[in-house]
Amino acid sequence: xxxxxxxxxxxxxxxxxxxxxxxxxxxxxxxxxxxxxxxxxxxxxxxxxxxxxxxxxxxxxxxxxxxxxxxxxxxxxxxxxxxxxxxxxxxxxxxxxxxxxxxxxxxxxxxxxxxxxxxxxxxxxxxxxxxxxxxxxxxxxxxxxxxxxxxxxxxxxxxxxxxxxxxxxxxxxxxxxxxxxxxxxxxxxxxxxxxxxxxxxxxxxxxxxxxxxxxxxxxxxxxxxxxxxxxxxxxxxxxxxxxxxxxxxxxxxxxxxxxxxxxxxxxxxxxxxxxxxxxxxxxxxxxxxxxxxxxxxxxxxxxxxxxxxxxxxxxxxxxxxxxxxxxxxxxxxxxxxxxxxxxxxxxxxxxxxxxxxxxxxxxxxxxxxxxxxxxxxxxxxxxxxxxxxxxxxxxxxxxxxxxxxxxxxxxxxxxxxxxxxxxxxxxxxxxxxxxxxxxxxxxxxxxxxxxxxxxxxxxxxxxxxxxxxxxxxxxxxxxxxxxxxxxxxxxxxxxxxxxxxxxxxxxxxxxxxxxxxxxxxxxxxxxxxxxxxxxxxxxxxxxxxxxxxxxxxxxxxxxxxxxxxxxxxxxxxxxxxxxxxxxxxxxxxxxxxxxxxxxxxxxxxxxxxxxxxxxxxxxxxxxxxxxxxxxxxxxxxxxxxxxxxxxxxxxxxxxxxxxxxxxxxxxxxxxxxxxxxxxxxxxxxxxxxxxxxxxxxxxxxxxxxxxxxxxxxxxxxxxxxxxxxxxxxxxxxxxxxxxxxxxxxxxxxxxxxxxxxxxxxxxxxxxxxxxxxxxxxxxxxxxxxxxxxxxxxxxxxxxxxxxxxxxxxxxxxxxxxxxxxxxxxxxxxxxxxxxxxxxxxxxxxxxxxxxxxxxxxxxxxxxxxxxxxxxxxxxxxxxxxxxx
RNA sequence: GGGCGGUUAGCUCAGCUGGGAGAGCAUUCGGUUUACACCCGAAAGGUCGCAGGUUCGAGCCCUGCACCGCCCACCA
Numbered sequence: 020x021x022x023x024x025x026x027x028x029x030x031x032x033x034x035x036x037x038x039x040x041x042x043x044x045x046x047x048x049x050x051x052x053x054x055x056x057x058x059x060x061x062x063x064x065x066x067x068x069x070x071x072x073x074x075x076x077x078x079x080x081x082x083x084x085x086x087x088x089x090x091x092x093x094x095x096x097x098x099x100x101x102x103x104x105x106x107x108x109x110x111x112x113x114x115x116x117x118x119x120x121x122x123x124x125x126x127x128x129x130x131x132x133x134x135x136x137x138x139x140x141x142x143x144x145x146x147x148x149x150x151x152x153x154x155x156x157x158x159x160x161x162x163x164x165x166x167x168x169x170x171x172x173x174x175x176x177x178x179x180x181x182x183x184x185x186x187x188x189x190x191x192x193x194x195x196x197x198x199x200x201x202x203x204x205x206x207x208x209x210x211x212x213x214x215x216x217x218x219x220x221x222x223x224x225x226x227x228x229x230x231x232x233x234x235x236x237x238x239x240x241x242x243x244x245x246x247x248x249x250x251x252x253x254x255x256x257x258x259x260x261x262x263x264x265x266x267x268x269x270x271x272x273x274x275x276x277x278x279x280x281x282x283x284x285x286x287x288x289x290x291x292x293x294x295x296x297x298x299x300x301x302x303x304x305x306x307x308x309x310x311x312x313x314x315x316x317x318x319x320x321x322x323x324x325x326x327x328x329x330x331x332x333x334x335x336x337x338x339x340x341x342x343x344x345x346x347x348x349x350x351x352x353x354x355x356x357x358x359x360x361x362x363x364x365x366x367x368x369x370x371x372x373x374x375x376x377x378x379x380x381x382x383x384x385x386x387x388x389x390x391x392x393x394x395x396x397x398x399x400x401x402x403x404x405x406x407x408x409x410x411x412x413x414x415x416x417x418x419x420x421x422x423x424x425x426x427x428x429x430x431x432x433x434x435x436x437x438x439x440x441x442x443x444x445x446x447x448x449x450x451x452x453x454x455x456x457x458x459x460x461x462x463x464x465x466x467x468x469x470x471x472x473x474x475x476x477x478x479x480x481x482x483x484x485x486x487x488x489x490x491x492x493x494x495x496x497x498x499x500x501x502x503x504x505x506x507x508x509x510x511x512x513x514x515x516x517x518x519x520x521x522x523x524x525x526x527x528x529x530x531x532x533x534x535x536x537x538x539x540x541x542x543x544x545x546x547x548x549x550x551x552x553x554x555x556x557x558x559x560x561x562x563x564x565x566x567x568x569x570x571x572x573x574x575x576x577x578x579x580x581x582x583x584x585x586x587x588x589x590x591x592x593x594x595x596x597x598x599x600x601x602x603x604x605x606x607x608x609x610x611x612x613x614x615x616x617x618x619x620x621x622x623x624x625x626x627x628x629x630x631x632x633x634x635x636x637x638x639x640x641x642x643x644x645x646x647x648x649x650x651x652x653x654x655x656x657x658x659x660x661x662x663x664x665x666x667x668x669x670x671x672x673x674x675x676x677x678x679x680x681x682x683x684x685x686x687x688x689x690x691x692x693x694x695x696x697x698x699x700x701x702x703x704x705x706x707x708x709x710x711x712x713x714x715x716x717x718x719x720x721x722x723x724x725x726x727x728x729x730x731x732x733x734x735x736x737x738x739x740x741x742x743x744x745x746x747x748x749x750x751x752x753x754x755x756x757x758x759x760x761x762x763x764x765x766x767x768x769x770x771x772x773x774x775x776x777x778x779x780x781x782x783x784x785x786x787x788x789x790x791x792x793x794x795x796x797x798x799x800x801x802x803x804x805x806x807x808x809x810x811x812x813x814x815x816x817x818x819x820x821x822x823x824x825x826x827x828x829x830x831x832x833x834x835x836x837x838x839x840x841x842x843x844x845x846x847x848x849x850x851x852x853x854x855x856x857x858x859x860x861x862x863x864x865x866x867x868x869x870x871x872x873x874x875x876x877x878x879x880x881x882x883x884x885x886x887x888x889x890x891x892x893x894x895x896x897x898x899x900x901x902x903x
Numbered sequence: 904g905g906g907c908g909g910u911u912a913g914c915u916c917a918g919c920u921g922g923g924a925g926a927g928c929a930u931u932c933g934g935u936u937u938a939c940a941c942c943c944g945a946a947a948g949g950u951c952g953c954a955g956g957u958u959c960g961a962g963c964c965c966u967g968c969a970c971c972g973c974c975c976a977c978c979a
Contacts, residue, residue: 021938023938023939023941024939024941211976211977218979235979236979237979238979239979250979282979283979284978284979286978287978287979288978288979289979291979292978292979293979294979299979301977301978301979302979361977361978361979362976362977407907407908408907410906410907411906411907411974411975414905414906414974414975415974415975418975418976510973510974511974514974514975541973578916578917578926578927579915579916579917581916581917581918588915589914589915589916589927589928590928591914591915591927591928591929592915592916592927592928594927594928594941595926595927595928595941596927597941598927598939598941598942599941600941601939601941601942602938602939602941602942604938604939605938605939605941605942606938606939607938608938608939609938609939610938611938612937612938613938647919648919651919653919655916655917656917656919659917659926662926663926670938670939671943674938682937761944761945762944762945762946
């Protein structure tokens with residue numbers, strides 16, 4: 020016998036272990052089946068399960084379990100990302116906390132990397148255990164890591180071949196330099212935040228013209244130490260005569276050519292702009308155009324270097340800012356200071372202000388790789404769901420900049436480039452190969468020094484869909500599962516990851532990596548705020564699972580995953596879906612108590628009872644709705660359809676209607692009802708399994724003697740033939756009638772049926788006689804009783820329904836039907852326009868004559884149906900009124 | 904500045920191709936019916952942001968406006 024509620028804590032770990040041990044998560048050996056593959060967005064090795072992961076993986080697991088049940092050969096490829104910067108930061112912080120005086124640089128590269136690996140083995144990947152708690156059915160036997168041997172091989176091969184194709188190159192350009200981490204970062208890793216700052220106006224003296232100045236404005240005064248020019252607009256009359264002359268840079272004394280350049284905006288600031296080519300992206304371009312000198316004034320930590328006057332060296336940049344301003348003021352060259360709010364670039368990991376800095380870095384020619392990636396989506400080879408993200412994707416790829424892929428870190432894939440003493444570079448997959456190349460080049464053996472830098476983490480992630488399947492080896496998995504089916508991810512990594520997988524997949528596999536990209540929402544807190552540690556508004560999915568169980572969390576996320584909208588997670592919602600699980604549990608318990616069991620000879624298409632015919636039809640409809648929802652990535656629709664079917668149809672009506680048959684004396688009806696209930700119960704468990712795998716699996720095991728676990732059972736076929744129109748209409752009628760009666764009863768404050776023991780237990784003559792006086796009610800009761808498979812009138816049989824009906828009898832006269840009729844008459848007697856004013860619901864009537872034929876028909880039918888029902892009820896009540 | 908999305912019941916949100924305004928929670932009323940109080944029944948609560956337009960008919964389509972949010976690019 021089932022307990023009254025489900026205990027997730029006991030069940031979840033036990034079932035997960037059983038699933039995993041059974042091998043159900045692995046692709047099977049059924050070569051005839053269609054393959055279905057999802058690659059997991061690899062969580063960071065440093066990660067811990069947050070709500071975004073919970074949503075992301077719930078949706079993937081729903082798809083994976085669904086397709087598995089549909090008989091596909093399913094691979095959910097899992098793995099982890101080495102997360103270069105994040106991991107290096109964690110390990111460095113740990114070194115600090117260890118109290119050791121040993122910094123990263125003290126211990127040296129090799130020891131540090133070893134330490135990082137050690138950390139990875141010990142505490143990396145706790146997130147995988149958390150995914151297990153969520154019920155994620157990934158194939159753990161194929162778990163990969165972006166720095167494992169195979170994937171490293173793929174990275175090397177990709178780097179080398181892109182280099183040989185000229186799609187990877189080394190260049191000296193301005194990069195976003197993170198002075199705290201002391202590495203270059205890509206454009207995407209820079210986030211700009213509005214910051215309250217100042218705009219300082221500096222006067223630069225004009226060479227050879229006493230007391231004449233050109234005034235420039237800047238938000239970063241310290242960069243003036245690296246100024247090499249001043250630009251004005253060619254058409255700006257104020258400065259025309261100065262073009263070609265020189266200003267003298269205060270403090271430094273450098274002569275600055277005054278150049279005419281369109282970049283200078285006469286409307287902006289003073290119309291004259293200082294040019295610092297080595298520390299500003301725009302100035303870099305101007306400097307290049309105008310042939311200005313580039314003076315780099317910072318070292319890697321953004322302290323001033325030897326290119327500034329001796330007294331100004333070795334100063335931290337913000338300190339330098341203050342000193343520059345003070346000095347300019349002292350010199351009388353500070354013309355004005357304005358408050359100025361502006362966007363300041365920060366490193367997304369370090370939180371430090373990023374400095375544009377001139378360095379040598381490796382770049383991927385993203386523009387070239389982007390073209391096929393654009394084409395593929397334009398041609399529909401890969402489709403975004405929802406579709407509107409394609410625009411974002413196009414926008415970015417069309418304006419893509421070279422991708423800086425080198426990082427001055429230690430944790431990552433070391434760049435496979437070796438340098439000879441003269442700087443000549445040899446790119447190869449191994450040191451031996453590089454040496455061989457060098458020997459050929461120089462005609463003798465030489466020593467080579469490997470590039471110190473590592474690759475951007477996203478470089479290896481970009482290869483994920485094929486590298487995890489075994490590429491560059493031609494493995495059977497690669498052949499079978501590439502291209503993969505759907506990528507499920509958040510919009511925040513469309514650029515970082517999705518676009519780059521498209522580029523790399525197309526380039527190296529000649530095929531898109533997935534046919535569909537499902538972009539889901541961001542999970543926010545109840546107030547709609549983005550969850551973040553600093554705000555302290557993080558909702559921890561693990562705590563929610565502790566409290567409500569994994570199924571409740573999963574179902575909530577699925578039910579709220581409407582396309583194109585952020586999810587604001589309300590706890591009450593999770594509680595509601597936990598209750599839904601309990602409802603399912605108790606429905607199964609009801610079946611158990613009433614000895615509902617699977618009948619081997621059961622044929623849902625050959626049933627006698629109206630209620631039974633009806634519920635199998637409803638089941639088929641639910642199956643169709645849930646299937647359509649999942650296949651259209653409308654998870655909320657799917658979850659909603661399953662919810663409504665189980666609770667509002669199966670439990671609220673079917674189980675109630677089945678009671679008479681289940682407890683009555685008609686053995687044939689009883690048997691059919693039992694078998695039907697068991698069949699529907701099993702269909703419901705199948706339907707819900709992708710959403711709520713634990714509770715359904717548990718109920719599956721405990722409700723019958725089974726051969727298989729539910730996870731490998733098949734998805735129910737939506738058999739439309741099971742829909743019996745007559746039974747459907749009959750039940751709709753009854754349900755509507757009963758609802759109406761209940762409502763009336765409640766409004767009139769009639770005590771519930773159970774309070775009229777005579778009527779319920781009775782079936783005595785007095786009741787019978789009263790009923791006979793009212794034909795309409797007898798008709799109702801006859802129909803109800805036939806539907807509920809019982810012999811004629813009362814008995815306990817139609818208890819519920821009967822109770823509702825009979826309870827009205829004594830108080831029917833309270834209803835003011837006359838008034839109701841008058842209202843109707845009035846409405847029908849008025850013109851259409853007036854009716855519209857009275858009641859918008861009737862507005863359809865006014866155009867009956869003009870509407871298309873099928874619409875008219877529809878409306879007429881609906882209307883007459885409603886009128887008939889109303890008339891029946893009113894008639895019954897009128898007779899009762901007369902009798903009372 | 905460019906782009907995307909949002910504005911529906913007190914709260915959190917559904918509403919897919921235009922045709923009955925919905926769910927969960929909260930509220931109120933009633934309930935000791937042998938599945939379930941994590942339950943059952945009922946009720947109340949909405950000018951679907953505002954203003955126009957198209958249509959027989961608009962929460963949904965079009966135009967404009969207001970407010971909120973996000974992304975991208977930025978003006979020294």
